[in-house]
Amino acid sequence: MSLLNKNLENGAGPRSLRKTKSTKDVADFSKVGGLNNHLKTLREVIIFPLLHGNVFSHFRIKAPRGVLFYGPPGTGKTLVAGALAAEINREGIGKVSFFQRKGADILDKWVGESEKNLRNLFDKATKNRPAIIFFDELDGLAPIRSEKNDHIHSSVVATLLALMDGLDNKPGVIVIGATNRIEAIDPALRRPGRFDKELYFPLPGxxxxxxxxxxxxxxxxxxxxxxxxxxxxxxxxxxxxxxxxxxxxxxxxxxxxxxxxxxxxxxxxxxxxxxxxxxxxxxxxxxxx
CATH class of the missing domain: 1.10.8.60 (Helicase, Ruva Protein; domain 3)
Known part of the structure; x- marks a missing residue:
């Protein structure tokens, strides 16, 4: 039995949050043009596991936990992320909480506050499952760790890695990242188990x-x-x-x-x-x- 069916049986539902975007305000897949292959892939890696969670549990395999969107600006990365939550609601699975954040929303000038903001975000998403966490401009939040970057960014990246690893025991939370500079993202995030799938958004033909x-x-x-x-x-x-x-x-x-x-x-x-x-x-x- 999938997580969503259990929630429905127990009468549990996600609570509304001040910063959670209402999926009534965003388009579903029918309002997205020129990205049919991307929408098909998202159905397979995100919507199917939510609809048919019993298949994954039967074969003891883990459903994808993260998807990374990359490509030139204005090619539909943010639009598709919002449409995904609306599409899941349209499928009748249940209300999906959608959390959209940018690097500026997470980063803080005080030591330790950025990591705390990340942990609070994942805690809210876990309590309001099923949920989608969307990090826009991910390269600003999780750049490559090196001597050139300060300690704060390295600590934020390490916290994000740990939180994404912890999603293995918390089914129903999906993380989506979007960036125009995929080469600037820390390589540790781009392995299976974190961002399992990478989708390139090209300029439309x-x-x-x-x-x-x-x-x-x-x-x-x-x-x-x-x-x-x-x-x-x-x-x-x-x-x-x-x-x-x-x-x-x-x-x-x-x-x-x-x-x-x-x-x-x-x-x-x-x-x-x-x-x-x-x-x-x-x-x-x-x-x-």
């Missing part, structure tokens, strides 16, 4: 950009035509997911400025009818019709 555009424009009443989406995906070579999102936002603003030239004037109070706005493409530029 043409088909991936097409999927991302469709995700961002799917809720528009005047949806772009398939031809528009294909043209735009070809024109945005080198764009990451965040760039495409910003482009869609800018296109809508261009529509507003084109139809309502006085919108930036002081005292402009005309109500804008959103249904009248339509984004199109002309001469390789987005304009408003």
């Amino acid at each position: 043409v088909e991936a950009r097409k999927e991302i555009i469709q995700v961002h424009t799917n809720m528009w009443k005047n949806k772009p035509s398939p031809k528009f989406v294909v043209q735009l995906s070809e024109l945005t070579a080198g764009f990451c997911g965040s760039d495409i999102q910003a482009l869609c936002s800018e296109a809508v603003l261009c529509c507003m400025r084109r139809l309502y030239p006085r919108i930036e004037s002081k005292g402009f109070k005309v109500k804008i009818e959103a249904d009248t706005l339509k984004v199109c493409i002309l001469s390789s530029f987005l304009i408003g019709d």
Whole structure:
């Protein structure tokens, strides 16, 4: 029997915490475009063990405890981490506590406080299982231990290693790290038993950009035509997911400025009818019709 089924039988559920992000505020996998292989891998290494924990216990094997995301900025690492928690909730497994932290949230100027913050975080996640701990910009929290780094960083890395090793006896807690500089992370974290899986997030290709555009424009009443989406995906070579999102936002603003030239004037109070706005493409530029 999986941990989640035991929790449901005992009537136990995760308690809400002030710094726990509500999964209602994040997208699930259906709102992630261009990363189908990554989502499939996460299902296999994280969601399947939660759904079918009896299989792992039967064969006496340990389910993965950590996944490391790396790649250029804006390629969807943070988005996928948040979507994972929402997807698990959508599967009907039970409410998942999601803890997102950056290095600045953990590190403290007082000696010993950084390590204490880490231990408190893991304790909260353990008490609120199933839980996901997401470390954004992991390279700032756990850099390579060397003579160049101060004693504080070395102590934080050693504490993080010990806490991740302790998860073997605490099923239901998953650690995800994200970084743009994987070469800067201490090698001890990148072995099986800690971050078992490493997923590379590249800049999206043409088909991936097409999927991302469709995700961002799917809720528009005047949806772009398939031809528009294909043209735009070809024109945005080198764009990451965040760039495409910003482009869609800018296109809508261009529509507003084109139809309502006085919108930036002081005292402009005309109500804008959103249904009248339509984004199109002309001469390789987005304009408003």
